[in-house]
Amino acid sequence: MEVTECRASDVEVLERVDSTGPNRWHEHKYQRQVAGLSTYLVAWDGDVPVGHGEIRWDGCASPTVLEAVPDCPELNGLVVYREELRGRGIGTALIQAAMERAAARGCERIGLGVGADNPGAARLYERLGFVPAVEYVDVWSMRDQHGVSHRFEDPGWFLVRELTPPR
Numbered sequence: 001m002e003v004t005e006c007r008a009s010d011v012e013v014l015e016r017v018d019s020t021g022p023n024r025w026h027e028h029k030y031q032r033q034v035a036g037l038s039t040y041l042v043a044w045d046g047d048v049p050v051g052h053g054e055i056r057w058d059g060c061a062s063p064t065v066l067e068a069v070p071d072c073p074e075l076n077g078l079v080v081y082r083e084e085l086r087g088r089g090i091g092t093a094l095i096q097a098a099m100e101r102a103a104a105r106g107c108e109r110i111g112l113g114v115g116a117d118n119p120g121a122a123r124l125y126e127r128l129g130f131v132p133a134v135e136y137v138d139v140w141s142m143r144d145q146h147g148v149s150h151r152f153e154d155p156g157w158f159l160v161r162e163l164t165p166p167r
């Protein structure tokens, strides 16, 4: 298993394995990377993508988090696609890759959001040194297959991990 930064040619491969329909999220994340706003990390088992996470260098979209934790990039949308591949270290590898890239850029910390209904993920993050920083509501929307947008509000916590600068 390896973790790479998304390439243009990966976008359709990602859509085939993790279809996002009219949302075209892989394309959007890749375009944010091209614009310098993020780094889109993809985990691979051979030539099959198995998970992803996006480092948003400009931080969390929530004003509550931005105010409480300024200058903190966010690892957003972390996921391992297939249930049977979870619990095998892929998520940990994506988080470590994100922490390394943030430290190499000189960031003093990195954060991520976790839903109040996701204690399994919270346990993993806390084991990797993330600590709760601020409670907030993650507001996001997605389009269904008819193109109709639906808005979601997920209460949870923004967790922060302090980083050691590279020598």
Ligand SMILES: CC(C)(COP(=O)(O)OP(=O)(O)OC[C@H]1O[C@@H](n2cnc3c(N)ncnc32)[C@H](O)[C@@H]1OP(=O)(O)O)[C@@H](O)C(=O)NCCC(=O)NCCS
Pocket (backbone or CB within 6 Å): 077, 078, 079, 080, 081, 085, 086, 087, 088, 089, 090, 091, 092, 093, 113, 114, 115, 118, 119, 120, 121, 122, 123, 124
């Ligand atoms: C959370 C997630 C990214 C972690 O990746 P992973 O490869 O499964 O995790 P690792 O193998 O590196 O670490 C294992 C730990 O992850 C957590 N975990 C494992 N399976 C999980 C699952 N289905 N859902 C949530 N957390 C899970 C547990 O804390 C586990 O540790 P434990 O075995 O001591 O309980 C992945 O399980 C996943 O995609 N879950 C569903 C989507 C999700 O919850 N995303 C996170 C949004 S904040």
